[in-house]
Amino acid sequence: MNDESFLSDDFLRQLISVGDVDLLVGISSPNGQGKAGQFVPAVEEGLLRNFKRERIAFVQVETGSKNENGRPVLMEGAMGKRGGIESLRTLRWITARVETASSPDGILRTMLTAADLLHAKACAVIAPSSEGILPARMESLLLPVYRENYDFVAPLYARHKYDALLTRNLLYPICRTLYGKPIRELRAAEFGFSGRLAAHCLARSEWQNDGWRGGAEMWMAITAISNSFRCAQTYLGEKSRVASNAGVVESIRRTVGGLFWCLESTESFWLKGTSAEPLHTIGPEHQLTTKAVRVERKKPFEMYRSGVADLSQILATIVDARTHEELVRLASLDESAFRLSNSLWVRTIYQFAVAYHHSVINRDHLVQAFVPIYRGRVYSVLAEHRSADSEEMEADLENLCREFESQKDFFFERWKTKGQGAS
Amino acid sequence: MKEMIVHAFQQAYENFTRRLAEFLPRLLVMLLIIAIGALVAYLLKNVVRAILRIAKVDKVSDQAGASRLLRKADLPAMTELLSRAIFWFVWLGFIIIGVSVLEIVSLQQQLTSLIGLLPQIFVAFLILFVGMLAANFFSRAALLAGVNAGLPSPRVFSDTIRFVIALFVISMALEQIGLGRETILIAFSLIFGALMMGLAIAFGLGGRHLARRILEKHFLHHERGSEDELSPL
Numbered sequence: 001m002n003d004e005s006f007l008s009d010d011f012l013r014q015l016i017s018v019g020d021v022d023l024l025v026g027i028s029s030p031n032g033q034g035k036a037g038q039f040v041p042a043v044e045e046g047l048l049r050n051f052k053r054e055r056i057a058f059v060q061v062e063t064g065s066k067n068e069n070g071r072p073v074l075m076e077g078a079m080g081k082r083g084g085i086e087s088l089r090t091l092r093w094i095t096a097r098v099e100t101a102s103s104p105d106g107i108l109r110t111m112l113t114a115a116d117l118l119h120a121k122a123c124a125v126i127a128p129s130s131e132g133i134l135p136a137r138m139e140s141l142l143l144p145v146y147r148e149n150y151d152f153v154a155p156l157y158a159r160h161k162y163d164a165l166l167t168r169n170l171l172y173p174i175c176r177t178l179y180g181k182p183i184r185e186l187r188a189a190e191f192g193f194s195g196r197l198a199a200h201c202l203a204r205s206e207w208q209n210d211g212w213r214g215g216a217e218m219w220m221a222i223t224a225i226s227n228s229f230r231c232a233q234t235y236l237g238e239k240s241r242v243a244s245n246a247g248v249v250e251s252i253r254r255t256v257g258g259l260f261w262c263l264e265s266t267e268s269f270w271l272k273g274t275s276a277e278p279l280h281t282i283g284p285e286h287q288l289t290t291k292a293v294r295v296e297r298k299k300p301f302e303m304y305r306s307g308v309a310d311l312s313q314i315l316a317t318i319v320d321a322r323t324h325e326e327l328v329r330l331a332s333l334d335e336s337a338f339r340l341s342n343s344l345w346v347r348t349i350y351q352f353a354v355a356y357h358h359s360v361i362n363r364d365h366l367v368q369a370f371v372p373i374y375r376g377r378v379y380s381v382l383a384e385h386r387s388a389d390s391e392e393m394e395a396d397l398e399n400l401c402r403e404f405e406s407q408k409d410f411f412f413e414r415w416k417t418k419g420q421g422a423s
Numbered sequence: 424m425k426e427m428i429v430h431a432f433q434q435a436y437e438n439f440t441r442r443l444a445e446f447l448p449r450l451l452v453m454l455l456i457i458a459i460g461a462l463v464a465y466l467l468k469n470v471v472r473a474i475l476r477i478a479k480v481d482k483v484s485d486q487a488g489a490s491r492l493l494r495k496a497d498l499p500a501m502t503e504l505l506s507r508a509i510f511w512f513v514w515l516g517f518i519i520i521g522v523s524v525l526e527i528v529s530l531q532q533q534l535t536s537l538i539g540l541l542p543q544i545f546v547a548f549l550i551l552f553v554g555m556l557a558a559n560f561f562s563r564a565a566l567l568a569g570v571n572a573g574l575p576s577p578r579v580f581s582d583t584i585r586f587v588i589a590l591f592v593i594s595m596a597l598e599q600i601g602l603g604r605e606t607i608l609i610a611f612s613l614i615f616g617a618l619m620m621g622l623a624i625a626f627g628l629g630g631r632h633l634a635r636r637i638l639e640k641h642f643l644h645h646e647r648g649s650e651d652e653l654s655p656l
Contacts, residue, residue, distance in 0.1 A: 164654070165655055166655035167655070249571045252655060295653065302573075303570075303571075311567070314563065314567075361485070362486055362560065365567055368567040368568075368571060371570075371571045378653065
C-alpha cells in the first residue's frame with residue numbers, strides 16, 4: 001500500500017479488528033446521505049442470497065462535516081438473517097468520514113485501502129440511488145469478480161436517450177477507439193473490482209497528482225484496461241434521471257480534464273494503436289429509453305453561440321484555423337440550420353486533447369473552454385434525434401465511433417509533434 | 424617671442440604625450456575588460472539558455488500565458504529573453520568596471536547613480552511582467568467563468584479585471600523606481616476611486632433591471648434544477 005497516512009487512526013483500528021474478508025462492499029454516501037445502518041437490510045439481503053458462506057465487510061464512506069464524535073462506527077450485521085436466508089459468517093459494517101474538500105478522490109481511496117488491508121478478493125462500490133440501495137446490483141458487480149476472476153466490472157445501465165451525453169459522445173467512443181475496450185460507462189459511481197486491482201491502484205503514485213482531481217473512478221477503469229487486467233461490464237437495470245449535483249461545468253472539468261490527463265499518463269499503451277476488442281458483457285449490451293421528457297433545448301444553443309463568440313481568441317490558440325473557422329461559422333447559423341457534425345466534434349475533441357498535452361494554455365482554462373463546444377453538441381443531438389428511437393440512436397453512436405477511428409491517425413500525429421498547438 | 428611660442432607648443436605636446444601615455448594603457452585596460460566582459464557575458468548567456476531549456480521554461484511560460492504577452496509585445500521567447508537579459512547585465516557590469524579604470528570623475532559619478540538605479544529598474548520590470556501575467560490569467564479565468572455561467576457581457580467583466588490589475592501593477596512599478604511617487608499615488612487613488620464610483624452609479628441607476636435579472640436567473644436556476652441542463656454523465 002502506498003500511503004496510509006490519510007486514514008484516521010480510528011478507521012485503521014476498526015479495519016484491523018475486522019481481520020481478513022472475502023468480499024467488501026463500499027458504499028459512497030455523499031454529504032452524509034443515509035446514516036450508518038440505514039442500508040443494512042437491503043445490503044444484507046443482496047449478499048446473503050449468493051454469499052452466505054463468505055466473510056463480508058461493508059465500508060460506508062461519508063463526506064461532509066464530521067458527526068458528533070467524529071469517529072467511525074463499527075457494528076455487527078444487524079441480524080445476519082434476511083428473507084429467510086441466514087448468514088453463516090459475521091457481517092461487519094464500518095463507517096468512515098472523508099473530507100472531500102481537501103481530497104475529492106478520498107472516498108475511493110479509502111475503499112481501496114480498506115480492500116487492501118482486509119485482503120478482500122472481490123469488492124463493489126455502490127452509490128445509493130433515490131430509491132436506496134438495490135440489492136441485485138451488488139451480486140451483479142461482485143459475482144463476475146468473485147466467481148469468474150474478472151478484475152474490473154463496469155456497470156451498464158438502461159438510460160434515457162438524452163441522458164449521459166458526454167459519456168456517449170466522448171468517453172465511450174474514446175475508450176473504444178484508443179483503449180480498445182467498449183466500456184459504456186467509463187466514469188461510473190458503481191463498479192466491481194478485484195483485490196489485485198485495488199492493490200495495484202493503491203501502489204501508484206497518481207494519488208499525489210492533481211491532474212485527475214475528482215476523476216478517480218475513470219482513472220481506475222483506464223488503469224485496469226491499460227495494465228491488462230481482465231475487464232467486463234454488467235447490466236444493472238435502469239438508471240434514474242438525476243441532475244448533476246456538480247453542474248455541467250464542474251462535471252466537464254473533472255471528466256474531460258481527467259480523461260485528457262489519463263490519455264497523457266497512458267500514452268505508451270494507446271499510441272501502439274490498440275484495435276477494438278469485444279468486451280465480456282453480462283446482460284444486454286445497450287438499452288435506451290425514449291419516453292417524452294421536458295428538456296431545455298434553446299439554452300445550450302444560445303450558450304454555444306455566445307460562448308464561441310466570447311472565447312474566439314482562446315479557441316484560436318487551441319484548435320487549428322480550419323476548425324476554428326467552422327466553429328465560428330456555426331455560431332452564426334440559426335437554430336434550424338445548426339448542426340455540430342460528428343466530423344467537427346471529433347476533430348475538435350482530438351485537438352483539445354493535443355492542446356492539453358502540449359499545454360498550449362493553462363490546462364484548467366483549456367478544459368473550461370470546451371464547455372461551449374459540448375453545449376453545441378448537446379443542442380445538435382437534441383435537434384437531430386428528437387424523434388429517433390433507440391436503434392437510430394445506437395446507429396448514430398456507431399457512426400460516431402467510426403469517425404473517432406477514422407481521425408485516429410491525425411490525432412496520433414498531432415499528439416507526437418511536440419510544441420504543436422493550434423497550427 | 425618665437426621661442427616662447429615654440430616652448431609653449433613643446434610643453435603642450437609633452438603634456439599631451441605624457442597624458443596620452445598615461446591614458447592609453449588605461450583605455451587599453453578598459454577595452455580589454457569590456458572585451459573579456461563580452462566573452463564572459465556571451466558564455467553565461469549560453470549556459471543560462473541551456474539551463475532554461477532543460478528546465479522547460481518556455482513551456483511554463485506558455486502555460487502561464489506569458490508567451491502570448493511577449494509575442495504581442497514583439498519580444499522573443501522567455502528563454503531567449505532571460506538569457507539576453509543576463510548577457511546585458513553581465514556586460515554592463517564589466518563596462519562599468521572598465522570605465523572606472525579611466526578615472527574620469529564626472530563619468531564615474533553618472534555611472535554610480537546608474538548602478539544605484541539598476542536594481543530598482545530590474546525589480547520594476549519584474550513587477551510589471553509578473554503583474555501582467557496575473558492580469559492575463561485572472562481576466563481569462565473570469566471570462567471563462569462568465570461565459571460558462573451564461574452571464575451577460577462576460578468580456579466587460581474580464582476586461583475590467585485586466586484593467587484594474589494592470590493599473591495596480593503599473594503604479595507599483597513606477598513607485599518602485601521612485602518616479603513621481605506622490606503624483607502616482609494620487610493619480611491611482613483618483614482613477615481607482617472614480618472607476619469604482621462610476622461602476623456603482625452605473626449599476627445603481629442604469630443596471631437595476633440587469634441586477635434583478637442576474638439575481639432571478641441565479642436563484643430561480645437552482646429552483647428549477649434539472650430541467651435546465653441535462654446531466655452530462
